[in-house]
Amino acid sequence: MMKRILIQFRARLDDQLRPQGLTTAQMQVLFTVRTLPGSSGAQIARACYITPQTTQMLLKHLEKSGFIVRGKDPVNDRILTARITATGEELAEAVEKKSRALQQELWQGITDSELGSLNTLLERCLGNLGGSFDEAAVQ
Numbered sequence: 001m002m003k004r005i006l007i008q009f010r011a012r013l014d015d016q017l018r019p020q021g022l023t024t025a026q027m028q029v030l031f032t033v034r035t036l037p038g039s040s041g042a043q044i045a046r047a048c049y050i051t052p053q054t055t056q057m058l059l060k061h062l063e064k065s066g067f068i069v070r071g072k073d074p075v076n077d078r079i080l081t082a083r084i085t086a087t088g089e090e091l092a093e094a095v096e097k098k099s100r101a102l103q104q105e106l107w108q109g110i111t112d113s114e115l116g117s118l119n120t121l122l123e124r125c126l127g128n129l130g131g132s133f134d135e136a137a138v139q
Contacts, residue, residue: 009106016098020091021065025050027095029058033068034084034092040073041080067091 013024032047033039039047045055059082062068067088073079084092107115126132 005106009102012102013099016102017095022091025054026058026061027092029055030062030067030084030088030092033059033062033082034089037083038073038081041082044082062088 010024013027017023017027028048029044032044036043036047041055041059042052044059045052048055050058059068059070063070063082066085068082068084070080070082073081110118
């Protein structure tokens, strides 16, 4: 059921992003660049749980669209780092608003207490599989 909810949520968000020519995967990378400015492609890949090759493809699209800029790392000039642009920041803020509205729709009719119980159960399930809860990975 969780997978079905995630797929439906992502499909709805993709529908909202399509007019800008973007996908949720590209937005995930953009939000990571925003949160971790100056990160390398490898750092972004790890933060997004995607391959470095996929990350490079997504970064190139974001750079070409003017949402990020890339430059050489000041310490190691073989490493390219990424930073969000003003245009990228505007887009991120607009997408956050759309995402929050969609989240409100998702959790409609569910109390804070019920949501807290669900989070506790999901954290326990994650722990059972040897994972740990990382808030940075949720954003």
